[in-house]
Amino acid sequence: MNIPHSVKISFRSIIKNKTQSLISILGLGIGLGCVFLLSLLYIHENSFDSFIPNKENLYRISQGSENTTPYPLGSTIKEEIPLIDNYFRYSQDSDVELKNSKNDLVKDKRFACADTSIYTCLGIRIIQGNASQSEKEICISASTSDKYFDNKNPINEILQIKINNQFLPLTICGVYEDFPQNSRLYPNFIGHLDLMKEFLERRYRYFEDFRRTSEDFEDWNHFINETYLLLNKKADPKNILLQIQAYKNRTINEARKNQDYALQPVTDIYLQSTGLNERIESRTGNSEQLKYLLIISLFILMIAVVNYVFLTKAKIENRLKDFGVQKAMGASTKSILKQVLLESNILSVISLLPASLVVLIGFPFINKTLERTLGLEVFMIWQSWLVLFLVVIVTGTISGIIIGLTITKRSSVDLIKGIKLNSSKKKGWTNSVLSIHFAIFIILVTGILTIKKQLHYAQTSSKNIETENVIICDLNSREISKQHQSISNEIEKIPGVIATAGSSSIPPTNVGSTIGFMYENNEVVFDGLFTGKGMLNLLKVEFIDGQDFNDYRKSNIIINESAAKQYNLKVGESFNGFKIRGIVKDFNSHSFHSQIQPMAILQQKPQNMNLLVIKTNGVNNKEIQKKINSYFKKLSPDVIVNIYTLTDQINQFYKKEQQQVKLITAFSFLAIVLSVMGLFGMVLNTIIQRTKEIGIRKVNGAKTYEVIAMLNKDFLKWVAIAFVIACPIAWYAMHKWLENFAYKTELSWWIFALAGIIAMGIAMLTVSFQSWRAATRNPVESLRYE
Template sequence: MVKQELTAAFRSIRRKKVISLISILGLGIGLGCIIVLMALVIHEKSFDTFIPDHRNVYRIISGKNSHVHYPLAESMKNEFPEVKDYFRYYQSGSVQIKVQGTETVREENFGFADPSVFRIMGIDFISGTPAGSMSEVAISENSAIRYFGNLSVSGEMIELRFPEGFLKLSISGVYREFPSNSTLHPEFIADIQLSRKMLGQFQRDLGDYGSSEIQPLGWRNSEFLSLLVLDENADPTELSAKMEKYKELIANPAQDTLRFKLQPVADIYLGSEEITGSFFLRKGNAEELKYYEIISLMILLISLANFVLLSRAGVSERTRELGTRKVYGASQARIRRMVILESFIIVLLSLIPAIFVIEFGIPFINNTLGKTLYGQIFLTPRLWVWLVMLILLTGLLSGWIIGMSYSRISAYKLISGKIPGQNGSKRWNYSFLLLHFTIYMMLVTGLIAVSKQLEYTRSGYTGINPENVIVADLSSDELRNNFLALRDEIRNIPGVISVAGGSFIPPFEHFLPVNLADISGEIIRFDGLIMGEGMTELLGIEVIDGSPFGPYKEGTPEVLINESAAKLHNVKAGDNLLAFRVRGVLRDFHAHSMHSSIQPMVILPQNPARMGLLAIKTDGVNDEKIIRQFRDLYSRISPDEIFEVRYLTEQIDKFYLRERNQSHIIKAFSLLAMVLSVMGLFGISLISISKREKEIGIRKVNGALESEVLVMLNTAYIKWVLLAIVISVPVSYWLILKWMERFAYKTEISWWIFVLAALSAIIISILTVSWQSWRAATMNPVEALRYE
């Protein structure tokens, strides 16, 4: 019996080739998208759960800063019995290294840590041991292969660059890669004590404003990620309260309001949106994940709607066959089983296109979002549970609903075609069409709004002109000591408009807190910048009172402030702000991304011999030639230094990488939603118009024009698309408003966004239906009425 039912199911699928193909492809695309998005969500929620004792591992947070003081973790281990273990970690952006005497290269993931980092994180060594002194470094297996071509590298040498020269380090061992769901992903780990030299370099980057009194490994400098392993019975809240005693040791103007807390390590990846520091950690976004879950739900609804609708339509074409089977003794249960079996076969066949979608989808997700999603995610039991549930839900639900409705109808009604509830069936079809285009409208309006906001973030910067500005790092002592000579030579290059230097060039991502104090001890905190002569003019920042910085004069306590600071403290050019004289007031400008509002700002003058960055404003005509000549000057002064330049606009683009990635994802899934909607609409129109062929034939015999028939058929669908547009507009508007809350400065939600999306929906529906309508309208009525 089962063999007969399988044969009948496959025969039915073959007989209605077009509908079956649409069902299989549509469901396959939908399932593939959902599986990829489910894999992404599961992967994102799994970060740091690979750590052996992850439920008892916590990160120390000071206020909203994930960087804490070097002695803190060790002191807690010594003083609190509930602290079982700890490690400290430091990383300072990219470093320059030499391997086997080759040319200098940049390494983005060079860290400094206690040896316990490997024990706590559960990372094994292939050979050797962790770095045990300031002259050693451990290397990952990937980097060992990349730089040396093999894993037998213990005892080999690398050289790490500092401003004063290279330091030789011996490789102590090779460790296995940190997993793809690890927030921490270093390629080199040197001894934590060596971070003293790297932190000294950071103080040099601050120029004259880097305090010589700061002890990098003391209580006056908070630059370390610190993780604790607690006893399983420890209370993190109670331990946080005990940490208040350490505030007395910390030199921080805000120490009275400072609060320590412990964050579970598994919450770091998705729970660090409000936390600063630790830029080197992989970070996710819980809100972003919700958007992907919503998109996957939308795709699921469209796919299921298509499948149920087309399956129902397909079964409606078999009513005479089902009636005949009932006449020959088939029970209601067997009729239901036949329909369910056919549904399951289509679901299983749809896994073939789903595999292709997954094959292309995972690299797309990784490349677009910068994720680390790999094939091993499909070994996760949780994903398989969801996958099996999805297949069962799709096959069983659709088959059961349709099978139940048709198995109860008498054989006479099935054979005669007098099926009760035909009008309800039409409403059922149109309700699915309504769902399709409502979801399509929401995705397309979201895509247009995101693109509009991203364009605004690029062109909407006020008070500053970042166009045609080239930026280069001045990392070596030779470059800094020769800054003035280098600046003057660059000015002579044709096409160069101006040249200036600074330790920070806006817009940059993070706030630089600057504390101004006077002799009475009063302290005011500002958002800060450190820039040299000519930088405000180069960036097009308007001086509305006073004058910009002139040539640097040591010992002259002068500052520039922005409008917000001037209004807040009621000062103007020439007035004193605490112990500093206000040289000029600048019109408010965006020093950071548009996610944050403009804050009261103070700009300090920089010593030319301490410049960390150099900016070149060009006419934009022949930048390649300018960069080539700049490279020659740069290499002549510091031949071992890596020459790299970037445009300031590229720096700005990085602020909105997450939103840009989101727009790519929405774009891809909007396209898929459109494809699925077109496939569903094509299938619906194919079936419904074929059922009206006799009606169309009669109308044409009675004098109806082809154009009238075409309008009649199209109108039946267009009115439901228009209703979908009406429903989707308020929902889309609300979703766009919620998404834009992350920006302090945002573009308006224009009316044309919804008009454009609506026009695309109407055009797509007209083009999809018109082909079927035209075919029916131009058909010879004799063909339709031949057997009447």
């Protein structure tokens, strides 16, 4: 085989059939781009924490569904259990206020407290200075140093950090390199572990009346930090874990005593922590989501490859005589197959151009939609290049073999005569591929409509609670909390404000608090809510019996009807030292993913409440928020008050579903683009084959609309078949998806009908455009066509 000559023939064929080649290249490129993009995402997600030097020996301790542990656990294990090389404890606050070098008050994220051994265990290099040795020192990341010190040396500079309602001057003692993009932990600040006490004191003060554990943060009754163990290479993790179980009994928490410890490999934490309550802001993955994305990308690649095979077969039919002559002149089957394979792989390689565009556009889309960190660093992983190479070569080779074998099976006589590769039966099967294309599209569109319908239902249909026109202000200062009543009085003067109330959690919320009670000598767990007077009335929660809180009394409690029924409780009765003041109708205190549980609502001291809730008339909420913001700036310039709506809070429950809608919408768009391209190519090929027939029909008096109807009929029936195939699959898939919700909408018939109508409309427009061009062509030109 003369390779340069074969390459020249291949390019000549590609240029000669520009339209079909362009469709093939673009279609295959989109399919390859989707597979590349999601394969790179898969590789990136599975690479998390792989940079850690001794990753195979580093473990996080979890207990039951919790990944927080007692403060002394790590140090005790290191001292008492052999073959523990190192350990570190880690705690992190989500937001922190600080004053920058210009003395401006700003808010930053991810302030962590950790043992100095964190740098050694995770392999993070300290660029300047040293790790913090006391609670008066702090290390910052390289990007944080650039952010606040304009590339100047920050060592020994002072940062005023607001912790527990006061600014503490912390000396910068070191700068560490930024944690990699595939690191689960990525703090901007790392302070000494002793600073953790200050952060926890701020957290606990809101619930100080209901704390049952000691004040000593360093005892075994506060589960406040993550604990990581670096085992010796000779250590048996199972044996170490057996020894760790003995420390369960050092706490007075009965629930924790009954939960076993577990060792989780550090490289498993990112993707395999389903069921664990993550208590810090960290990067988290979703292994199930990755599987779904890969399946969708493979579907799109399948559409692209099928399009490519059939379009290439149609293009090669114009060269049957050439192949027949080669065969008659003694060309071997093997040489013809090699020629077809070469041309197929050339097209596959050229398809890398549109595929690269899909990847470049896809990177920021994936990162924004899924909140991921996919970047060019993924190409530093050798598996990425292997996947790219294999996908291109395998796709081109398989496609070439399918096409080549179809040609080489034919005799030279049949090929010279130009007998088409497809019989009428096989042509039917070829067109039936459209059913697969449009069935996938209908399934994706049905998914989009169902998810959107469920999201709308979940965001607007909270049971027995009014969530609209509710503004929330974070009172993240003890001084402001103490002025709760006077602040409420001033805000109620703003036009449009109906009522105000205070609380430390506002339903529906994704932050769960539980309260343990004794019932018939057994501890039972209630869903907990800590609030002030007026909150339930503000949210229009209906009372079955009794009434809302009045002036603060620690002994008052309100329960929901589920608690009343399950434990046979009534208004006025005492329950675990509390007096039941009221019983409210069940309402959704969390997302629609979870069932309503027995609930206990406890009254909180006004000065301890960290949230102010404002009910408005809904006429001009943006203007009201501006006035509230201005008021707080005047009241306390050194405090940043976060202002948002209850609707915003509810929307956060369903971030995962919102991401799914965006992704499925993007893939649906690609699926329909590929389907239209495939349909366009098939229609074009059909019209070429039936050009003379169309001319004869026109000469014999056929109307334009009759020719269009004739050509449309053959293709639209396959779209109708696609609808029949897609409906049961889509129904089953969406039915399973809706099982994730305790409260869900119905799978309406109109969703399936609308998806089918969209698919049929797109197909009709594509076919009709080509059909109209063929039908309005001069019949004389059609009869001359060869």
